[in-house]
Amino acid sequence: MTTQKLVVIGNGMAPGRALERLLEKAPDTYEITIFNAEPRVNYDRIMLSPVLSGEKSYKDILIHDDAWYAEHGLTLKKGCKATSIDREKKQVTGADGSVVDYDKLLIATGSSPFIIPIPGKDLDGVLTYRDLDDVEAMLEAAKSGGSAVVIGGGLLGLEAAAGLKERGMDVTVLHLMPTLMERQLDTAAGYLLERAIEARGIKVRTGANTHEIIGEDRVEGVRLDDGTELPADIVVMAVGIRPNGDLARDAGLEVNRGIVVDDAMQTSDPDILAVGECVEHRGTAYGLVAPLYEMAAVVADRLQDGSATYTGSVTSTRLKVTGIDLFSAGDFAEGKDREEIVLRDAANGVYKRLVIQEDKLIGIVLYGDTKDGAWFFQLMREGASIEEMRETLIFGQNYAGGSPLDPTAAVAALPDDAEICGCNGVCKSKIVGAITEHGLTSLDEVRARTKASASCGSCTGLVEQLMAFTLGDGFVPDAVQPMCGCTDLSHDDVRRLIVAKELKSIPAAMQELEWRTSCGCAKCRPALNFYLVADWPGEYEDDYQSRYINERVHANIQKDGTYSVVPRMWGGMTSSQELRAIADVVDKFGIPSVKVTGGQRIDLLGVPKENLPAVWADLNAAGMVSGHAYAKGLRTVKTCVGTDWCRFGTQDSTGLGVKIEKMMWGSWTPHKVKMAVSGCPRNCAEATCKDIGVICVDSGYELHVGGAAGMHIKGTEVMCSVETEAEALEYCAAVVQLYREQGRYLERIYKWMDRVGLDAIREQVVEDEAKRTALFEKFLYSQRFAQKDPWAERVAGKDAHEFAPMNRIAMREAAE
Amino acid sequence: MNEMSIPDTQHWFTIGRLSDIPRRGARQVLLPRGPIAVFRTQTDEVYAIDDKCPHKGGPLSQGIVHDGAVTCPLHNWVIDLQTGDAMGADQGCVRTYEVRKDADGLVSVSLSGGSGKAE
Ligand SMILES: Cc1cc2nc3c(=O)[nH]c(=O)nc-3n(C[C@H](O)[C@H](O)[C@H](O)COP(=O)(O)OP(=O)(O)OC[C@H]3O[C@@H](n4cnc5c(N)ncnc54)[C@H](O)[C@@H]3O)c2cc1C
Ligand code: SF4
Ligand code: SF4
Ligand code: FES
Numbered sequence: 024m025t026t027q028k029l030v031v032i033g034n035g036m037a038p039g040r041a042l043e044r045l046l047e048k049a050p051d052t053y054e055i056t057i058f059n060a061e062p063r064v065n066y067d068r069i070m071l072s073p074v075l076s077g078e079k080s081y082k083d084i085l086i087h088d089d090a091w092y093a094e095h096g097l098t099l100k101k102g103c104k105a106t107s108i109d110r111e112k113k114q115v116t117g118a119d120g121s122v123v124d125y126d127k128l129l130i131a132t133g134s135s136p137f138i139i140p141i142p143g144k145d146l147d148g149v150l151t152y153r154d155l156d157d158v159e160a161m162l163e164a165a166k167s168g169g170s171a172v173v174i175g176g177g178l179l180g181l182e183a184a185a186g187l188k189e190r191g192m193d194v195t196v197l198h199l200m201p202t203l204m205e206r207q208l209d210t211a212a213g214y215l216l217e218r219a220i221e222a223r224g225i226k227v228r229t230g231a232n233t234h235e236i237i238g239e240d241r242v243e244g245v246r247l248d249d250g251t252e253l254p255a256d257i258v259v260m261a262v263g264i265r266p267n268g269d270l271a272r273d274a275g276l277e278v279n280r281g282i283v284v285d286d287a288m289q290t291s292d293p294d295i296l297a298v299g300e301c302v303e304h305r306g307t308a309y310g311l312v313a314p315l316y317e318m319a320a321v322v323a324d325r326l327q328d329g330s331a332t333y334t335g336s337v338t339s340t341r342l343k344v345t346g347i348d349l350f351s352a353g354d355f356a357e358g359k360d361r362e363e364i365v366l367r368d369a370a371n372g373v374y375k376r377l378v379i380q381e382d383k384l385i386g387i388v389l390y391g392d393t394k395d396g397a398w399f400f401q402l403m404r405e406g407a408s409i410e411e412m413r414e415t416l417i418f419g420q421n422y423a424g425g426s427p428l429d430p431t432a433a434v435a436a437l438p439d440d441a442e443i444c445g446c447n448g449v450c451k452s453k454i455v456g457a458i459t460e461h462g463l464t465s466l467d468e469v470r471a472r473t474k475a476s477a478s479c480g481s482c483t484g485l486v487e488q489l490m491a492f493t494l495g496d497g498f499v500p501d502a503v504q505p506m507c508g509c510t511d512l513s514h515d516d517v518r519r520l521i522v523a524k525e526l527k528s529i530p531a532a533m534q535e536l537e538w539r540t541s542c543g544c545a546k547c548r549p550a551l552n553f554y555l556v557a558d559w560p561g562e563y564e565d566d567y568q569s570r571y572i573n574e575r576v577h578a579n580i581q582k583d584g585t586y587s588v589v590p591r592m593w594g595g596m597t598s599s600q601e602l603r604a605i606a607d608v609v610d611k612f613g614i615p616s617v618k619v620t621g622g623q624r625i626d627l628l629g630v631p632k633e634n635l636p637a638v639w640a641d642l643n644a645a646g647m648v649s650g651h652a653y654a655k656g657l658r659t660v661k662t663c664v665g666t667d668w669c670r671f672g673t674q675d676s677t678g679l680g681v682k683i684e685k686m687m688w689g690s691w692t693p694h695k696v697k698m699a700v701s702g703c704p705r706n707c708a709e710a711t712c713k714d715i716g717v718i719c720v721d722s723g724y725e726l727h728v729g730g731a732a733g734m735h736i737k738g739t740e741v742m743c744s745v746e747t748e749a750e751a752l753e754y755c756a757a758v759v760q761l762y763r764e765q766g767r768y769l770e771r772i773y774k775w776m777d778r779v780g781l782d783a784i785r786e787q788v789v790e791d792e793a794k795r796t797a798l799f800e801k802f803l804y805s806q807r808f809a810q811k812d813p814w815a816e817r818v819a820g821k822d823a824h825e826f827a828p829m830n831r832i833a834m835r836e837a838a839e
Numbered sequence: 840m841n842e843m844s845i846p847d848t849q850h851w852f853t854i855g856r857l858s859d860i861p862r863r864g865a866r867q868v869l870l871p872r873g874p875i876a877v878f879r880t881q882t883d884e885v886y887a888i889d890d891k892c893p894h895k896g897g898p899l900s901q902g903i904v905h906d907g908a909v910t911c912p913l914h915n916w917v918i919d920l921q922t923g924d925a926m927g928a929d930q931g932c933v934r935t936y937e938v939r940k941d942a943d944g945l946v947s948v949s950l951s952g953g954s955g956k957a958e
Contacts, residue, residue: 542863542881545903545910545917568863572901572912580912584898829866829877830854832950 026054029326030115030123032105032270033131034059036068037299037315039086041129044323046095052327055097056123058115061154062102064088068154069312072343075158075186077539083511108274110292127294127326130282132267134300134310138260139174143236148257152183153264161259165190169256172196172245174233176203178342180261181216184225185344187259195226195253197233197245199262207340207351211367211374212390219347219372266301266308281308286332288322298322304335311338313445320448339400339445341393348389350396353403354378355386366417368392375417382410395419397485401441434488443489444482447474454486458493466490507546509538514767518554527559529566543569550768553655556691557763560805567822573653576825577813578635586635587628589652590642591688594662594680594700595623604645612638622659622697624650636826639814648688648812655769656691657698657759660684661709665702665719674719676702679748683717683755689810690802693766693775696759711739714772715755720744724751728758728784729776737773740781743789757788757798763805850951857885857944865900865909868948875936876900877948878920880907885938886920887948893918893931 031038034057042055065087073079092099104118108128116122136151138144150160161183164171168191173184176198188194196203202213203220217227232248236258244254266281277283277291281303288296288304298318300310309315314336324331339352355378357363366375371391377399378386384403389396398420402409409416420436437443439452457463457472469486470477476486491498505511512520517536526532529551533543543551548569555563567575578586590605605625609617616628630638639649651658660683663669665676680700687696699710700717709732710716716727716739723746727739742758745751761784766775776784787794817826860866860879867874867890876890876899884907890900897913907920917926923935937949 540906542905544905545915548903548905568861568904571903576901580898580901582895582913584896584901824859824861824866828869828874829859830852831869832852832854833871 027052027126028124029053029055029127029129030125031055031057031129031131032108032115033133033267033299033301034061034065034099035131035133035299036065036086036312037133037319038129038131039065040316040319041131041298041322041326042097043087044320045326048323049327050095053127055095057097057099058103058105058117058123059099059101060104061156063155064092064099064101066155069343071152071155071158072182072186074155075161075183076189076345077186077508078345079511080537080539081155105270108270108295110274110295113294125294127296129322129326130271130290130295130297130301131299132270132301134264134266134308136260137263137265139233139262141233141235143238143242144260146236146238146242147240148238148242148255149236150257150259152179152259152261161187161257162190164257165192167256168192170194170254171257171259172253172255173259173261174245175261175263176200176227176229177206177261177263178204178340180259181220182343183259183261184220185223188223188225192256194224195228195255196220197231197247197253198227198229199232201229203227203229204342204349208349208390209355209376209388211365211376212349212351212388215372215374215390216342216347216349220344264300264310266303268301271297271301279303286321286334287325287330288318288333289325296322296325304333307335309336309338311340313448314338316448337400337404339387339396341396348391348393350389350393351387352396352400353384353386355388361385364413364417377417379409379413382408382413384409394484397441397443397445397482398437400445401437404442434485434492443485444473444475444477447477449473449475451489454489455493458490463490464494464497506550507544509533509540509543509547510536512536514550517551518558518767521551521554521558527555527563529555529569549574553691553693553768557805560801561808574655575822576632576635577649577653577817578630579653581628583629585629585631587626587652588630588635588638588642589620589624589626589650590647591650591684592624592647593684594660594677596662596677596681597625601645601647604642604647608638608641611641614638620652620659622652623661624652624659626652633826633828636818636823640818643812643815643818649814651688654691655694656689657684657687657696659697660687661697661699661713663700663702663707665700669702669707671705672702672719673721674702674724674748676700676708676717676719679717679719679724679751680708682748682752686752686756686803686806687759690759690763690806691809692759692763693768694771696762696772698755712736713739715739715758717751717755722746724748726751726754726758729773729781731771731773733771735773740776742781742785753795753799754788756802757795758784760798760802761787763802851939851947851949853945853947855946857883857940857946860885860946863904865902865904867898867900870950874898874900875948876909877938877946878904878909880904880920884920885940885946887936887938888918888920888923889934891933892916893925893933894929899933 067084067086070084105115106118107116113125114122136153151157165187170193171187173180173196176196184194184196202210203216220227234246234248237244237246242255242258244252246252268278268282271282272278282290282297282301284290284297284302284304290297299315317336318333321331321333342349361378361380364377373391376388383406387399437451441451443449443451454473454475463469476483504513506514520536524535526535532551549571552566552569572580578588612634614627618626620626660680662677662680666672667677696714698715699708699713701708701710702719704718710718711727712730712732718725723744725744726742728742730739731737762772762775854868862879863881865876865878868877874890875887877887879885890898892899892911894916897911899909899911901912902909908917910917916929919926923933925931939947
């Protein structure tokens with residue numbers, strides 16, 4: 024086959040998809056040149072709002088990177104606008120003067136924001152919202168704060184307003200109509216939306232007609248028809264779009280509102296196809312990606328001499344403002360021959376309205392609870408009769424079929440051709456097929472294979488449910504919960520990368536993992552610090568400014584800003600000498616409260632920060648060290664008196680507790696670790712609600728993990744039984760080390776166990792002897808660096824600035 | 840000389856050196872009417888605010904400092920060091936004080952200026 028020449032004008036989402044499809048099926052049919060007025064590759068335009076609000080970065084929204092074009096041998100002329108088409112010679116001319124021949128031409132020029140022709144529209148600071156340059160202009164303006172006026176209360180205007188507000192601007196939305204998004208929402212939903220927008224601190228003015236934009240050479244404000252003036256540092260116009268048909272019109276192609284195409288996506292010239300927002304098909308120009316992707320599939324097929332046809336699309340809308348759930352589709356105007364079903368739940372801010380005509384669903388508006396959107400949309404597209412389920416229809420799929428509220432029941436009941444991902448037109452059977460055929464187990468794999476939920480992401484929940492339904496218990500939902508607002512990476516990803524990239528400091532981690540903030544936040548810094556401490560013992564230098572105050576000053580902050588001091592009492596044992604020293608310290612420093620804790624320790628409460636080093640010095644002198652009652656680390660090992668005294672005791676529980684504590688004190692862990700050892704199953708030390716518990720029995724030691732007695736109460740699970748004390752010590756240390764390596768920061772042992780499963784812990788600690796030994800050794804190795812009494816260090820002068828005020832100003836003037 | 844004519848010299852107090860405050864940390868300066876917290880950011884900006892969280896009075900000088908903000912050690916409110924305003928969904932604000940750094944690294948605060956918003 025001889026290679027033909029294909030020229031594409033415009034490099035947006037529509038032609039991007041068409042080329043992808045074409046290259047998949049017939050990679051060598053064409054030699055392809057793309058003209059792109061934007062100076063960049065193809066990116067996901069619909070994700071500009073998350074970039075504006077800071078939830079994503081440009082890199083996250085790339086669809087095809089430079090490598091992709093290179094790999095497929097495409098010529099991409101970035102920043103080069105096509106200026107004319109010569110249909111006679113079959114040539115396209117670019118702004119740089121280049122002339123490219125074509126056998127087939129694909130026009131995909133998209134559309135342009137509509138600018139209302141009012142005075143001041145050309146002033147500096149009047150922006151539109153269409154491409155990355157616009158987002159960058161908005162971000163630049165938002166840097167210095169100030170106020171923004173957004174003209175247009177539709178999808179784009181509201182997303183822009185929410186983003187600018189997120190970025191710290193004072194935002195007002197002006198909307199001509201009485202309610203927001205009136206093309207997609209009825210008045211009730213529009214009202215709820217307005218309230219939700221206002222609740223974010225964005226001002227909304229409906230029925231507001233902009234008269235002019237005022238300012239000398241930069242925007243200074245906006246004047247409305249009623250004379251009101253609003254100050255503004257920027258004005259964003261988001262009042263609608265206009266298909267870009269000029270180039271086609273100049274070439275003599277038939278253009279109405281958009282470039283006219285038939286069902287084969289062909290323009291009035293048989294060698295020229297058009298796709299995307301620039302086209303008009305059967306009188307309709309579309310402004311959402313789902314229909315454009317359907318067109319793109321037809322274009323790809325036609326370019327391979329196929330016979331696919333495009334017959335128009337039914338569209339649905341979702342607003343991508345985090346925290347606002349809104350879905351609409353179809354026609355929801357009132358009418359004599361129409362009836363409606365409405366459900367309102369004011370307390371929960373839910374409003375649902377279905378419009379029905381001749382027993383068929385023709386319009387859907389959902390606000391506040393949109394999980395049945397896909398199901399309703401499916402019923403609407405199929406034109407299914409809803410007669411049978413009319414009574415319960417509004418409650419959604421779970422009730423309509425009378426089926427139980429199993430979360431996967433809803434997707435299970437969907438027909439195979441139900442569309443799950445609207446953006447990419449992926450139906451249920453395609454996803455299920457891909458999962459089973461390729462053995463996919465993660466959301467990322469499903470996205471890579473099928474594109475489902477890979478664009479706007481609003482169907483992620485459904486896709487996950489489908490995975491759960493298809494894989495059953497084999498499905499572990501992706502925990503893509505980012506660590507905090509400073510990164511998109513999850514705790515697990517961060518840990519993996521710290522090891523893989525050998526990152527050994529907080530600045531290195533932040534730089535290499537592309538933190539969005541310059542120095543993190545109070546959530547990520549302590550977590551990173553722990554991961555680095557745990558992963559690089561002996562190499563990483565603890566960053567004490569990234570520790571919570573308790574771990575920075577080695578005492579527990581109290582509500583009045585004083586501290587409590589808990590000396591270590593190994594296994595809960597103490598002596599007259601220790602008690603006397605404690606009593607002396609209490610008297611000497613006038614410590615107001617002395618209390619016995621739940622972990623068998625003595626707590627001295629109400630010590631001012633300046634006194635801490637002196638208090639510790641006296642306790643150190645009596646042989647006592649820090650009890651780490653403040654640490655995400657080993658806190659206490661509680662014991663009973665066991666064979667020493669108890670008539671039921673089977674082993675030396677006190678002695679074992681002391682040994683465990685001497686081995687483990689000072690270790691840092693993802694969250695606090697509390698342990699206990701009981702001398703017999705009567706369990707007086709309450710070992711079965713501890714993170715790790717040991718129950719002594721005649722034949723040895725029963726090792727328990729995963730208990731908790733805080734906000735959640737959870738009994739432990741038995742991990743295994745061992746015969747000797749030495750084994751008990753080794754196994755306990757191995758579990759703690761595994762937890763140090765796998766636990767997410769602030770995840771207690773029981774939560775970690777719930778996540779990875781007791782079996783997985785058993786496999787590594789109990790069954791795999793080599794692994795256990797390795798864990799044990801790693802633990803002991805890191806203890807070599809961790810076991811330094813932090814109190815003694817500070818008594819010796821470390822971090823002295825922490826414990827003294829910088830200055831005192833005692834002059835009368837300062838009292839004002 | 841009367842008081843009105845020299846407000847500037849009268850109310851600036853030298854409190855110490857920049858190097859006395861750890862980067863991404865804070866120190867307290869004690870005043871008869873209660874402590875103020877003096878912060879030094881990663882990039883060496885210095886801010887002074889009352890050492891009293893608008894939520895329940897937590898000592899802000901003990902919090903974690905990140906960019907131009909501090910997270911209160913008691914219940915994690917985040918306070919903007921420049922404006923003294925609580926960030927995010929929380930409402931409240933702390934009094935801020937003007938700070939000067941001179942070429943020798945000496946830091947002074949003005950106890951007359953700053954925002955009186957909290958009072
Ligand atoms: C902020 C924002 C949010 C959106 N959110 C959603 C959403 O949630 N859901 C949804 O379905 N849709 C959404 N949309 C709409 C969606 O992005 C568009 O429907 C889609 O991107 C249109 O694709 P396209 O390929 O037709 O055109 P475009 O993506 O506009 O691409 C056209 C490209 O052609 C270039 N071009 C134009 N003329 C020439 C020329 N003469 N020579 C060379 N290049 C040229 C342009 O510079 C542009 O890069 C959103 C749009 C925006 C702006
Ligand atoms: S747990 Fe058993 S050995 Fe320990 S004190 Fe209670 S009864 Fe005695
Ligand atoms: S139970 Fe609550 S109030 Fe009591 S010490 Fe613990 S955190 Fe404080
Ligand atoms: S006192 Fe500061 S957050 Fe509660």
